[in-house]
Amino acid sequence: MGDQTTKTAMMFTLRDAAAADLPAITEIYRESVLNGVATYEVTPPTEAEMMLRLTTITGSGYPYLAALDERGVVLGYAYASAFRTRTAYRFLVEDSVYLAPVARGKGIGRALLEELVSRCTALGFRQMVAVIGGAHPSSIALHRAVGFEHQGLMKATGFKHGRWLDTAIMQRPLGEGMDTPPTEGVYPDTLYRNAP
Template sequence: MLEEEYQPRRQLPRALRPAPTEKPPLEVPFEYELRDAVAGDLPYIREIYNHYVANTVVTFDEDAMTLKEWRHKFAWTQKANYPFIVAVSPSGTLLGFAYVSAWKQKAAYRRTVEDSIYLGPAATGKGLGKVLLGELIDRSKKAGIKEMLAVIADQGAEASIALHERFGFKEVGRLGRVGFKFEHWLGTVLLQKSLK
């Protein structure tokens, strides 16, 4: 054996040694419960939605929706027996919501709906959109809905398009320059999924 093998290992001076690696703090699990929306959720739904109205192009609404408008929309979905669900944290905070609405008002369209999914800013990027869309599809099937459409802005909503495509939605058309918001023109991407 070589003599060097018996010599103690040299160490760097303390100032030059790398700091011991600290274990990252444990992440708090992202927990939520899905349930049917109730009228008491509407103020929080309005708050989440109006954030998107004011800050994004994912909705073409330019004016904040009022509580009265949300009550009307909610009552209409209830009357049509369309699913309207929310995700809430263990403390009761509303994290996001999803619902379907009539694609068109004519009676022949009654089994074709458009989906809408909105998450509170703190709930994005955690997989909740995927959970809400999956639940919305399941509940829509049970409600007798046959076709589901997604009408998505062609700019600024790429994650929404990708999410829908993961669930089997297929692009069936595009409309260019049909919306004007924040001083520029926007188009829409139309995706469709059969729920047979």
């Protein structure tokens, strides 16, 4: 008989990210900055900078989630943010999903992304876009599994780890998508509230 590999299920829960999660979130992101292509940052931000990012995102009304194991260890995180800051983009959000190396390939990224889609739909957003650094195959597969479709590929958009990186763009509708006009009244208290 040949070798058999079994995938062990990892128990986890999802909740809103909190300040107490920042050391683990900062470490997960640091690993991605130094070793991955999901982000085009090349210098890992400090925990203070990551706290500022979390409070800016949540303070603008966007969801920021954490996945924790049964011991309370952060396995990954995901958040939605503005794709662009011009007012007409206000019903479009961009997702970001980051996982600790031990948590990859265990369904945690999918659970985070599905919850992000659900929360953003409930908030009244109509489209979600993924800007996938390095056109990373695992991230593309994750987004495809959650209903995203490939919209384009921008060639040689980043240079990291001694090579040029492409950026894949994927998108999925939220709620009624473009089938009906948006309802302004259900829009969350985001940075666009007082935009010109």
